[in-house]
Amino acid sequence: MCDRAQNCSRLRSNPPHAMATAPSKCFIVTGPPGIGKTTLVMRVLESLKTSHPHLNIRGFYTREVREASERVGFEVVTLDGRRGTLASSTVLSAESFRWPSVGKYKVDVASFESLALPELQVKEGTDLFIIDEVGKMELFSSSFFPAVLKILESNIPILASIPIPKFGRDIPGVARLRNHPGAAVFTLNTGNRDAIKENIYNLLVTLLSKH
Secondary structure, three states, rough: OOOOOOOOOOOOOOOOOOOOOOOEEEEEOOOOOOHHHHHHHHHHHHHHHHOOOOOOOOEEEEEEEOOOOOEEEEEEOOOOOOEEEEEEOOOOOOOOOHEEEOOOOEHHHHHHHHHHHHHOOOOOOOOOEEEEOOOOOOOHHOOHHHHHHHHHHHHOOOOEEEOOOOOEOHHHHHHHOOOOOOEEEEEEOOOOOOHHHHHHHHHHHHHHHOO
């Protein structure tokens, strides 16, 4: 499995000495918290939008919500700029007490689903899906991973991010995506981020030119 802290440019679907197969269409970025997974995904997206403005790219990304210097939650943002709560440590309501928790954060599944799920619908004319990320918070939505699987089955290219296993244990949905036979996994560290960004961008440009 191509899952080492280095520039993993060898594609899982094209092992050495194997018969020629279709190139990977699912590009997965992983690495420890704070390494820059979302930043890399957004840099690739911006480069694609600049070089290929006609592309129809759909999906979402997540980012931190901070008050002063303290992180108080996360929000989900669609590629056209709509945003909503993913998780919060400051929401105090009768409803929020029933929300699932990750550490100190309460996950607003309904808010996440209302924004993310429509962006993951497979529609004709979509060139690429951005999914940042497939993680524990997002997977509290019972509809989220089935939507990801439908995209995989559709053969539309995907650029996604996933967390690394915590204490050696992978989240089942994350493991299933990581081990998907059509996935190419890139593990970030501080020394390879720029090279991996360029690698993924070039792979996507080549793929989308044939798409």
